[in-house]
Amino acid sequence: MARGLFAESGAxxxxxxxxKEFPGFTAVEQLDLTVPAGTFFALLGPSxxxxxxxxxxxxGLEEPTxxxxxxxxxxxxxTKPHRRPVNTVFQSYALFPHMTVLENVAFGLRRRGIxxxxxxxxxxxxxxxxxxxxxxxxxxxxxGQQQRVALARAVVNRPALLLLDEPLxxxxxxLRRQMQLELKSIQSEVGxxxxxxxxxxxxxxxxxxxxxxxxxxxxxxxxxxxxxxxxPRTAFVANFLGQSNLFPAVVREAGDDAVGADVAGHRILxxxxxxxxxxxxxxxxxxxxxxxxxxxxxxxxxxINVLGPGRVTDVSFSGVSTQYLVEVPGAGTVxxxxxxxxxxxxxxxxxxxxxxxxxxxxxxxxxxPRGSALQQAHEALVGGAET
Amino acid sequence: xxxxxxxxxxxxxxxxxxxxRRSGRVALLLLLPGIAYLLLFFLAPLLSLVMTxxxxxxxxVFGQYDFTFNWANYLQVVGQYGxxxxxxxxYALLATVFALLFSYPLAYFLGVNLRGRPILxxxxxxxxxxxxxxxxxxxxxxxxQILSDEGLVVSTLKALALLGPQDHLTGTPIAVVFGLTxxxxxxxxxxxxxxxxxxxxxxxxAGRDLYGGPFTTFRTVTLPLSMPGIVSGTLLTxxxxxxxxxxxxxxxxxxxxxxxxxxxxxxxxxxxxxxPAAAAxxxxxxxxxxxxxxxxxxxxxxxxxx
Ligand SMILES: Nc1ncnc2c1ncn2[C@@H]1O[C@H](COP(=O)(O)OP(=O)(O)O)[C@@H](O)[C@H]1O
Ligand SMILES: [Mg+2]
Numbered sequence: 298m299a300r301g302l303f304a305e306s307g308a309x310x311x312x313x314x315x316x317k318e319f320p321g322f323t324a325v326e327q328l329d330l331t332v333p334a335g336t337f338f339a340l341l342g343p344s345x346x347x348x349x350x351x352x353x354x355x356x357g358l359e360e361p362t363x364x365x366x367x368x369x370x371x372x373x374x375x376t377k378p379h380r381r382p383v384n385t386v387f388q389s390y391a392l393f394p395h396m397t398v399l400e401n402v403a404f405g406l407r408r409r410g411i412x413x414x415x416x417x418x419x420x421x422x423x424x425x426x427x428x429x430x431x432x433x434x435x436x437x438x439x440x441g442q443q444q445r446v447a448l449a450r451a452v453v454n455r456p457a458l459l460l461l462d463e464p465l466x467x468x469x470x471x472l473r474r475q476m477q478l479e480l481k482s483i484q485s486e487v488g489x490x491x492x493x494x495x496x497x498x499x500x501x502x503x504x505x506x507x508x509x510x511x512x513x514x515x516x517x518x519x520x521x522x523x524x525x526x527x528x529p530r531t532a533f534v535a536n537f538l539g540q541s542n543l544f545p546a547v548v549r550e551a552g553d554d555a556v557g558a559d560v561a562g563h564r565i566l567x568x569x570x571x572x573x574x575x576x577x578x579x580x581x582x583x584x585x586x587x588x589x590x591x592x593x594x595x596x597x598x599x600x601i602n603v604l605g606p607g608r609v610t611d612v613s614f615s616g617v618s619t620q621y622l623v624e625v626p627g628a629g630t631v632x633x634x635x636x637x638x639x640x641x642x643x644x645x646x647x648x649x650x651x652x653x654x655x656x657x658x659x660x661x662x663x664x665x666p667r668g669s670a671l672q673q674a675h676e677a678l679v680g681g682a683e684t
Numbered sequence: 685x686x687x688x689x690x691x692x693x694x695x696x697x698x699x700x701x702x703x704x705r706r707s708g709r710v711a712l713l714l715l716l717p718g719i720a721y722l723l724l725f726f727l728a729p730l731l732s733l734v735m736t737x738x739x740x741x742x743x744x745v746f747g748q749y750d751f752t753f754n755w756a757n758y759l760q761v762v763g764q765y766g767x768x769x770x771x772x773x774x775y776a777l778l779a780t781v782f783a784l785l786f787s788y789p790l791a792y793f794l795g796v797n798l799r800g801r802p803i804l805x806x807x808x809x810x811x812x813x814x815x816x817x818x819x820x821x822x823x824x825x826x827x828x829q830i831l832s833d834e835g836l837v838v839s840t841l842k843a844l845a846l847l848g849p850q851d852h853l854t855g856t857p858i859a860v861v862f863g864l865t866x867x868x869x870x871x872x873x874x875x876x877x878x879x880x881x882x883x884x885x886x887x888x889x890a891g892r893d894l895y896g897g898p899f900t901t902f903r904t905v906t907l908p909l910s911m912p913g914i915v916s917g918t919l920l921t922x923x924x925x926x927x928x929x930x931x932x933x934x935x936x937x938x939x940x941x942x943x944x945x946x947x948x949x950x951x952x953x954x955x956x957x958x959x960p961a962a963a964a965x966x967x968x969x970x971x972x973x974x975x976x977x978x979x980x981x982x983x984x985x986x987x988x989x990x
Contacts, residue, residue, distance in 0.1 A: 356893055357892075358892070378892045379893070379900075379901075387886060387890060387893075391887050393890070393905060408894060454894070
């Protein structure tokens with residue numbers, strides 16, 4: 298086998314127009330993305346959105362219906378899986394049941410004729426703190442231990458690209474945090490390219506350099522975790538990555554810097570650069586922790602949006618913050634996260650409050666939440682524009 | 685406070701112990717018919733066979749045998765029939781290997797490639813088992829016809845000059861091994877199928893992902909994972925094939941140069957009426973198979989099957 302294939306460092310991955318159809322079902326609709334060499338890339342999305350299928354396409358275990366896959370600039374679309382410098386940590390672990398843990402980890406090294414496979418396998422097991430169990434069979438390990446063996450079995454090969462399919466799903470919280478740090482340090486130490494699939498948004502945001510949010514076989518948004526969190530472009534992203542308050546709004550004025558829209562009779566501004574659309578009916582959003590609760594109507598100040606009055610319907614304490622639900626006539630239920638700067642809630646249920654936030658914290662979406670009347674209006678609009 | 689706690693703790697313990705003893709008695713009771721059956725129909729005949737194998741001809745009544753601890757019977761049958769004994773194991777081994785080579789791809793196709801198509805899978809499985817609906821003797825007799833000197837197979841082989849003008853197929857070792865292979869293919873195929881049907885393909889994919897080419901992955905992953913099926917299939921073929929006396933019989937596919945130990949036992953028991961020799965041969969056959977199987981299972985690492 299071509300030994301030169303296995304780079305000392307990571308390779309960049311490029312997917313060009315990838316589409317994957319199964320009989321009667323399209324798992325991946327249209328995928329174009331570039332993962333730069335040596336980065337930690339997280340693919341985030343709900344169950345069934347096509348994450349595993351995407352990884353299988355990259356590993357070569359599945360053939361795309363159309364599109365190309367490039368690794369380090371080389372087209373590997375027609376390369377067999379065992380010739381791709383790619384390894385996978387499978388969601389099902391897929392450990393070899395007839396081999397010991399050590400032999401499992403040494404498998405890839407042996408296939409490539411690498412020197413001292415057992416020694417290298419042992420040090421990989423030490424990395425995941427399983428060297429004491431090297432002589433056991435996989436069936437004698439717990440789910441979390443099996444997962445770490447699967448991780449060691451892939452990492453030990455130092456592939457140019459490592460694919461991780463929800464590799465920490467079976468671990469308890471403490472070990473999971475520890476493994477997240479471990480993974481991150483392995484990645485930066487060896488400079489490999491990691492594509493990490495998860496449905497845990499917190500995991501994606503803490504570990505990844507770049508996050509891609511996937512929904513129904515498409516990528517909805519790619520960017521750094523801060524970017525995607527602070528400026529979601531679609532309703533799906535706004536609510537999958539954290540929570541958002543979304544309001545239907547009708548654009549009244551579109552200036553150079555800001556767009557002014559009507560939300561339940563209030564004039565709400567959003568920076569033009571943060572609005573995906575600037576005319577017609579749009580959806581405006583703001584994160585719950587960006588909202589301020591006021592017990593009196595504030596005097597209008599430039600650069601501050603105000604919504605209200607609304608009635609507090611629920612207060613729930615969650616340690617570092619308190620969550621308030623506020624019913625604002627015409628705008629629906631608004632969630633507010635307030636830091637617990639004082640003991641006890643600031644207001645009680647039933648109180649009348651006003652909500653304010655800085656204009657630059659708002660965002661305007663390209664679509665509307667699914668199933669809402671607003672979305673139907675939106676689809677009519679966008680559909681008309683596209684045809 | 686402590687006392688009730690102790691009492692509470694000890695009460696269920698005695699209860700559990702009693703339950704265990706009770707369930708042990710029930711298990712014994714349920715096993716009783718099976719144990720009785722084994723004693724009556726397996727152990728007793730076996731003992732009787734061992735006794736018979738140690739008899740020698742009566743000095744007073746012709747055709748009668750007396751029990752005399754005549755161990756020489758064993759030496760005598762080995763000297764007299766060593767060739768047939770060796771041949772039996774050779775033929776059984778060949779038939780097992782051929783049946784395995786034929787059945788593995790078939791079972792793989794049925795169990796792996798047809799996974800998503802249960803109807804086609806069941807249909808083809810029925811075809812594998814279908815020969816059982818016709819008597820084993822009839823099928824072997826049919827092969828005697830097919831392979832006869834007047835048959836299509838021989839005339840074709842002669843036309844292709846693969847067979848000389850004076851050659852035959854029936855009565856040769858080739859026909860006997862062929863018959864054995866043919867007759868035991870279902871016994872090989874079914875255990876292989878049940879193992880391959882449950883083969884976890886995700887593990888095979890992991891092998892390919894870890895730089896195993898198709899052949900290497902087969903050798904290092906698929907084949908070891910099919911061992912339970914291979915071991916049970918080969919045992920189910922080898923054991924009966926080694927003792928078979930139908931295929932090698934001259935009434936079917938065999939001849940004088942292909943006689944197996946089964947034929948010798950049959951002729952000693954039923955024709956020559958030399959019961960001690962027949963019994964000694966049977967015991968030898970059984971013991972040899974037991975040793976071979978023991979070593980084989982140990983070597984293949986599938987002891988848990990036994
Ligand atoms: N071999 C297949 N045949 C048909 N449908 C499949 C196949 N593999 C996956 N799918 C479908 O494709 C969709 C995406 O699956 P998957 O990539 O496993 O999702 P995820 O990993 O994001 O949970 C699912 O709806 C699944 O049912
Ligand atoms: Mg998945």
